[in-house]
Amino acid sequence: MSAPVLFDVPGPKAKARIRIGTVIGVLVVLGLIGIVLLRLDGNGQLDPARWAILFDPGSGVPQALGQALVRTLQVAVVAMVASTLLGVLLAVGRLSEHRFVRIPVTTLIEFFRSIPLLVVIFALYFVLPRFGIELSAFAALAVGLTLYNMAVLAEIFRAGILSVDKGQREAALALGMRKTQVMTLVLLPQATRRMLPVLIAQIVVLLKDTSLGFIIGYFELLRQARSLVEFLNFNFGNIYTLQIYVGAGLMYILINVLISQIAKLVEKRTRSNSKTAAVGAIDLPNAPVTTGNNSGL
Amino acid sequence: MQFFTDNFDVLLKAFLTTLSMSLLAGVLALVLGTLLAAMRVSPIAPLRGLATFYVELFRNTPLTVVFFFVIFGLPQIDTVVGFFPGAVIAVGTYTAAFVAEAIRSGINSVSAGQAEASRALGLTFGQSLREIVLPQAFRTVVPPLGSVFIAMVKNTSIAAGFSVTELSSTLPRLVNADAGALLLVLLGVVVGYMIITLPMAFAVNRLERRVAILR
Numbered sequence: 350m351s352a353p354v355l356f357d358v359p360g361p362k363a364k365a366r367i368r369i370g371t372v373i374g375v376l377v378v379l380g381l382i383g384i385v386l387l388r389l390d391g392n393g394q395l396d397p398a399r400w401a402i403l404f405d406p407g408s409g410v411p412q413a414l415g416q417a418l419v420r421t422l423q424v425a426v427v428a429m430v431a432s433t434l435l436g437v438l439l440a441v442g443r444l445s446e447h448r449f450v451r452i453p454v455t456t457l458i459e460f461f462r463s464i465p466l467l468v469v470i471f472a473l474y475f476v477l478p479r480f481g482i483e484l485s486a487f488a489a490l491a492v493g494l495t496l497y498n499m500a501v502l503a504e505i506f507r508a509g510i511l512s513v514d515k516g517q518r519e520a521a522l523a524l525g526m527r528k529t530q531v532m533t534l535v536l537l538p539q540a541t542r543r544m545l546p547v548l549i550a551q552i553v554v555l556l557k558d559t560s561l562g563f564i565i566g567y568f569e570l571l572r573q574a575r576s577l578v579e580f581l582n583f584n585f586g587n588i589y590t591l592q593i594y595v596g597a598g599l600m601y602i603l604i605n606v607l608i609s610q611i612a613k614l615v616e617k618r619t620r621s622n623s624k625t626a627a628v629g630a631i632d633l634p635n636a637p638v639t640t641g642n643n644s645g646l
Numbered sequence: 647m648q649f650f651t652d653n654f655d656v657l658l659k660a661f662l663t664t665l666s667m668s669l670l671a672g673v674l675a676l677v678l679g680t681l682l683a684a685m686r687v688s689p690i691a692p693l694r695g696l697a698t699f700y701v702e703l704f705r706n707t708p709l710t711v712v713f714f715f716v717i718f719g720l721p722q723i724d725t726v727v728g729f730f731p732g733a734v735i736a737v738g739t740y741t742a743a744f745v746a747e748a749i750r751s752g753i754n755s756v757s758a759g760q761a762e763a764s765r766a767l768g769l770t771f772g773q774s775l776r777e778i779v780l781p782q783a784f785r786t787v788v789p790p791l792g793s794v795f796i797a798m799v800k801n802t803s804i805a806a807g808f809s810v811t812e813l814s815s816t817l818p819r820l821v822n823a824d825a826g827a828l829l830l831v832l833l834g835v836v837v838g839y840m841i842i843t844l845p846m847a848f849a850v851n852r853l854e855r856r857v858a859i860l861r
Contacts, residue, residue, distance in 0.1 A: 359689075367689050374692035388723040463843060464836050465803035471817040476832050479825035553706065560710035564807035571710055578718075591722045598711045605706035 403596045417573030428494035436502030461500035469493045486567035509540030546616035661838045664813040668799045674738030679745025704743035712736045733805035741798045752787030785857045792850030813838045
């Protein structure tokens with residue numbers, strides 16, 4: 350509901366009030382930007398020469414950040430593919446009619462959703478070696494991301510499967526299909542199509558979480574930015590810190606905004622697609638609140 | 647076991663750090679998030695734009711990057727914050743974007759007829775927002791808001807990478823313990839988080855049932 354529903358079309362007095370509010374609002378926003386710019390300028394941070402380092406191939410900075418971005422994307426792709434496959438399996442397992450499948454799978458999903466991802470990664474990176482299993486930083490990060498996201502994706506798939514109209518399943522069973530066939534031929538294709546926007550949105554979450562590699566020393570975008578800053582500070586003094594961080598931050602933001610927009614686009618197309626007609630509105634937050642996710646945090 | 651009891655104090659202190667960080671960041675996120683949500687439905691365009699920009703910016707930035715800017719970036723504009731206050735600011739400002747989205751979706755979920763009816767009855771903007779829309783919005787927002795805050799508690803773990811001795815950071819610090827002891831520490835950390843999140847989930851469920859409205 351946007352503002353117009355909440356109040357009548359503004360009359361002359363209300364219009365004047367809104368105009369005054371707009372002017373004050375603009376002034377406040379400009380003032381905030383001004384203060385930040387002034388303080389940045391006071392420290393010489395706005396000097397174009399400082400920002401040029403982000404684009405100067407001679408400094409090696411763009412190459413280093415580019416390679417780091419590739420390493421970030423590598424982890425993300427590996428984790429996304431693995432967690433999607435495992436997520437589907439777990440979702441089907443959680444919907445199983447057999448208690449000996451359902452209960453362990455539910456426990457597994459809830460366990461990984463309820464503890465912080467960083468704890469999982471720490472457990473893989475610091476605790477496992479004590480039991481003779483050495484994982485590289487890449488492997489620890491990829492496996493950690495997979496374990497966490499497979500649990501989240503399992504819940505997404507489950508919500509999707511449950512949202513397919515009951516008649517679809519009943520009709521398929523009446524046609525003599527086996528339970529596996531009903532799942533793979535009837536329910537999953539429809540559920541996946543409907544869940545596509547949510548799945549794409551989850552990529553953003555996963556991509557954001559790869560930055561945890563910074564903490565265990567995997568040379569992804571952020572760790573690379575930090576080490577560049579340390580190197581440059583050592584050689585030239587503390588003059589490029591902000592620039593490098595802004596550069597790395599912008600790379601994340603640009604990619605994520607792009608993916609978010611794709612998700613929105615796909616959602617719009619799904620809504621007007623007749624192939625998803627049998628799928629009801631999905632109430633995603635219906636996943637138990639015990640652990641809380643799906644909010645993209 | 648001996649090792650575990652010896653280090654129980656370390657774990658307890660870390661647990662309390664996580665708890666206080668969660669509480670402070672939660673208050674910050676709630677206040678800032680509500681403000682942002684109000685800005686997003688206000689009739690004043692620049693405020694709407696600012697709030698939208700804020701929410702989109704923070705939702706697409708990793709929390710680790712937010713930490714970076716608070717801990718390493720703010721000193722560049724002559725504002726130095728300690729690690730703990732920095733962590734609270736980072737987690738709070740980041741979560742505020744998600745709180746704002748949750749509240750806004752709650753306001754959106756109140757059917758337009760409700761607002762139209764209240765206007766038809768002659769209620770002013772403030773009255774219809776206060777008496778009709780917000781009470782209903784608050785009820786629908788309880789579960790998603792609960793999820794946001796539970797996720798926030800888990801997110802405080804990232805402070806471990808920025809010299810805050812909270813719960814997760816006990817693992818790398820006690821890493822030289824023998825295998826069995828380290829496993830116990832891991833168990834302690836997991837249980838520590840659950841001590842905070844499980845009662846929260848329970849409270850959210852209770853509250854949701856109590857304020858639920860049938861439509």
